[in-house]
Amino acid sequence: MGAPVDVRVLSPITTKGFRRPSDLKALEYDGIVVSYSQIDQGPASIESEYEIAMSVPGTIARAIEAEREGADAIVIDCMGDPGLRAVREVVSIPVLGPAETAMHVAAMLGHRFSVVTVMRRLRAQFENEAAIYGLSTKMASVRHVDIPVLALEDDLVETRARLVEQALLAVEADGAEAVIFGCTGLLGCAAAVRDGLLARGIDIPVIDPIPTAVSIAAALARVGLSQSKLTYPAPPVKEMLGYDIVLPSAIAAE
Numbered sequence: 001m002g003a004p005v006d007v008r009v010l011s012p013i014t015t016k017g018f019r020r021p022s023d024l025k026a027l028e029y030d031g032i033v034v035s036y037s038q039i040d041q042g043p044a045s046i047e048s049e050y051e052i053a054m055s056v057p058g059t060i061a062r063a064i065e066a067e068r069e070g071a072d073a074i075v076i077d078c079m080g081d082p083g084l085r086a087v088r089e090v091v092s093i094p095v096l097g098p099a100e101t102a103m104h105v106a107a108m109l110g111h112r113f114s115v116v117t118v119m120r121r122l123r124a125q126f127e128n129e130a131a132i133y134g135l136s137t138k139m140a141s142v143r144h145v146d147i148p149v150l151a152l153e154d155d156l157v158e159t160r161a162r163l164v165e166q167a168l169l170a171v172e173a174d175g176a177e178a179v180i181f182g183c184t185g186l187l188g189c190a191a192a193v194r195d196g197l198l199a200r201g202i203d204i205p206v207i208d209p210i211p212t213a214v215s216i217a218a219a220l221a222r223v224g225l226s227q228s229k230l231t232y233p234a235p236p237v238k239e240m241l242g243y244d245i246v247l248p249s250a251i252a253a254e
Contacts, residue, residue, distance in 0.1 A: 004033045005218045008071035009210070010062050011038040012055035012082045013045050015150065019077060023187055027211055032218045035071060037062045045149040045185075046078050047119055056083040061245045063087040063095065068248070073217035077184050079117070079209060080125060088232035090247060094220040095227065098209030099126070102180045103135050105212055109205045110178030112140040114170035116163055117182025118152070120144050126182060141174035142182065143167075152185045160189055164196030171202055178205045187211070 011019050016038075024034040039058030043051035060083055063074055074095045076084060081097030088095045106113035115126045123142040130139040145162035152159050163186070170176040179197075181189065190208035197204060220226065237247065 004031050005072045005221045006033050006035055006070060007073045007075060007214050007217050007221070008035045008037060008066040008069075009075050009077050009214065010059060010066060011036070011077040012042065012059045012080075013078070014039060014042055015044045018045075018150075018185070026188075027214050031222070032214070034214060035066075035069075037066060046080050046082065047122065047149055049080075049125065052078075052080040052082045052125075056086060057243060057245065059083040060086055060090060063091055064245065064248060067091045067093050072221040075210065075213045075217050077210065079182050079184055081129065085232065088227045089235050092248075093226060094217055096213045096217045096220075098184055098213040099129050099182075100133050101213040101216055102207045102209040103130060103133055103139070105216075106178040106180050106205065106207055107135055107138040109207075110176070112138055112175055113178040113180055113207075114141045114143060114167070114174055114176035115139070115180045115182040116143050116145065116166045116170060118144060118147055118149055118185075120146065122182060140176040141170055143170050143174075144182075149183055149185045152183070156189075159186075160192045160196070163189060163193045167193055167197055167206070168200060168202070171197070171204065176204070178207065180207045181209055184210050 009024055024036055027034045039062055042055040042058045046052055066074055073093050076097050079099045081099045084097040126142045130136045143166040145166055147159055167179045170179055187208060187210050190206045194206040
């Protein structure tokens with residue numbers, strides 16, 4: 001085996017310490033290292049289309065930086081998949097959004113899936129994502145625990161209890177046969193939620209998007225696959241006022 005694959009987890013929020021080093025270390029295994037970067041300007045957390053939009057310029061800049069620093073793949077650390085298609089245009093390494101990845105994995109593992117997210121206001125976002133990703137007919141519902149992103153860890157026992165409650169409703173009321181967490185801030189809760197469902201006789205996949213996306217990104221990098229440049233061609237070189245983002249030399253030379 002050659003050098004380990006470096007998967008860069010790129011956080012599109014500015015809250016320091018939200019993603020702890022120990023969280024990422026736990027995602028590593030033989031042949032995979034997980035590095036990290038974070039935007040400097042933008043939202044403290046993402047719970048709206050407005051915040052997604054405000055996070056994108058910094059996400060693009062950090063993605064270009066990640067490729068220059070030798071990362072082999074990028075995972076954008078938010079279920080809004082902010083800047084996903086734009087980032088795919090400006091780098092050559094594979095770029096995964098956890099929402100797109102988790103939805104496709106859920107569609108493989110169960111006939112229909114539900115997203116259990118943080119706030120009611122995100123329902124339209126996930127329904128729109130499922131449509132863009134060609135999976136509307138596979139999504140049973142979007143449910144929420146009514147806990148803001150930055151408060152998820154204030155009481156993890158309560159957070160996990162609400163996740164189990166909403167996942168149970170997704171199965172029994174909505175017909176879901178797989179569940180996806182609709183926030184990457186729920187990293188590490190999947191085992192507890194799966195155990196809660198198993199205790200009620202329900203054996204379904206509970207998909208934690210970041211570990212799933214990191215492993216798939218590493219697999220793509222390992223076999224030399226990345227996004228199509230017919231689908232995601234390099235952007236034209238032109239003046240971009242107000243931003244100090246410098247496109248990679250391969251793009252600038254075109």
